[in-house]
Amino acid sequence: MPLSPLEHDRHYGELDQVIRAYVGQSADDTPEKPSRALIAYLRHTWHTRPWALAAAETQLREYARNPPGRLRLRLGEFYAIPDVGLPEADIQEWLSCLAEHIKHSIETGEAPPPAAPATHWEWHARFPELAQFLGGWFSQDMPDEFDDHEAAVDDYVTGSHPQLVARLVGEVRELLALDLDESDYALALAELGMEVDPPAPYTPSGWLALTADRLEGPRPDYGPPPQTDTK
Template identity: 75%
Template sequence: MPLSPLEHDRRYGELDQVIRAYVGQLADDTPDEPSEALTAYLRHTWHTRPWALAVAERQLREYAEHPPGRLRLKLGEFYVIPDIGLPEEDVQRWLHTLADHIRSSVEEGRVPPPAPPSTHWEWHARFPELGQFLGGWFSQDMPDEFADHHQAVADYRSATDPQVVAHLVGEVHELLALDLDESGYASAVAELGMEVDAPAPYTPGAWLSHVADLLAQPLAEYGPPRAEQE
């Protein structure tokens, strides 16, 4: 029978996080150098969940040493590694390479220094609520759903728990603290799911700052929810 969510996470949860870090990235790790994807995973995990690195190392090594047979895969009793662009016969060696890099990072205290996210996975791991906000309220359908950007922000505010809104404001300030240039902020919001331009006359960075200011206001000062205005 298929794995339960609890059993899946206990046996493969952190392995899955590592593999997800490779979406859209090359699995070009070598014994001497981790890939950009693994470096992004290490950087984010060191600074948010350092204890998970030991779990990742163990799960990667156990999976490499005990790969699933066809029957267990068919029954859904095993985690299936998606296609990462490597020949099947190279996957086991690659998993051992990842485990070795993670182990040496922990044992030698080699922590990637703070830096802007470098992969799609890292952008969303570091700014999860901002990704929900931009991808959910500012997709290409936004002009059909809202009169303007301000109304979309108001709708998010009225539909979202205040604690989550506060978390979003914190993520926006963290993104602005990266001190990117405007092309960098344009790339950042695109990575996080925004599919429309910032409203005139704002640049992407200036608009993010404006959104943070709006959402930091008490709800009574910001204005009534969209439904009440209609």
Template identity: 75%
Template sequence: MPMKPLEHDRRYGELDQVLRAYLGQPADDEEGRRSAALDAYLRHTWHTRPWAVAVAEQQLRQYAENPPGRLRLRLGEFYPVPDVGLPESEIQDWLRLLADHLKASVEDGDVPPPAAPATHWEWHARFPELAQFLGGWFSQDMPDEFADHDAAVADYLSTTDPSLVARLAGEVAELLALELEEEDCAVALAELGMEIDPPAPYSPTGWLALLAERVGDAGRHGEDR
């Protein structure tokens, strides 16, 4: 019988967040050097949930010291470590290494400096509502569902709770504040789920600036619903 959600989160919830940060990224941590994936986890988590770093350290270490036995494996009552490109024989030592890095980060105050997201996980962790908006309204199917980009934005505004619209406005402003080059901004939009180009004649940053104005006005004055 698989674990119930409450038990899973109590035992493995933050461990799961750390390991998700490695999807699509190399698990190339070494003693004295963190991977880009772990830096991304720390950069975001220190800023949003600093207490969770210590929870992650504890859960990683406990899992490494007490891997699931045959009974739990047979019953399905265990956390399946995702494929991070390491041989199974190296996983426990790698988890201990991650726990050591997290412990050192907490004890020494060693926090990655603010920067633009560096991984797919970090983009989505930092801009969750923007990812929902772009992935849901600007997928490759958008031209079949809406007349144009403005119609897609209007549909989002008319069907989304105002608190989430306000959150989107903040995330768009935050993304613009990173002052990315156009090429990097296009990569960011793609990472966040946008599968079509901005409308002509706008560049990625130009369209984001237009979107910020449209969404900001909707938040201040309300949108027809």
């Protein structure tokens, strides 16, 4: 039978986070140099959950030393490493290489400096509520669901807990604080799930600033719900 959520997280939870960082990226780590994906994982984790690095190193090394045997494969009680573009025979050595890089980072305290996200995984890990907002309310179907961008923002605010709205405002302000070029802000919006252009005449950063101001304003008040005549 498949692993329970508890067993999965206990043995493979942080290993899974490391592997997810390689979606759309090359697993081209060498003993001398970590890959772009691993640098992104280290940067984000060092600055948000530094204690998780030791768990990642342990789980990677344990999986490399003891890959699932025939019984666990037959029962489905194992973590399946997604395809990262490497031959199956090279996976164990690659996992050990990742563990060594993480161990070195922990022992030396060498962490990638703060910077704009460099991978799809890092964008979503750093700005999760913004990704939810953009992907859920500004997909390609937005013009069919809402009259305009303002209506979509109002719908999000109306249906979301104030704490989530506040978290979204913080993430938008943090993104703006990166002080990127407009082309990079456009890329960031796309990475985070936005499939429509900002409304004219706003640039991507201008629309983000406008949206943050709107989110911080009073919540829409549509009055009491209509009374239903039960007679």
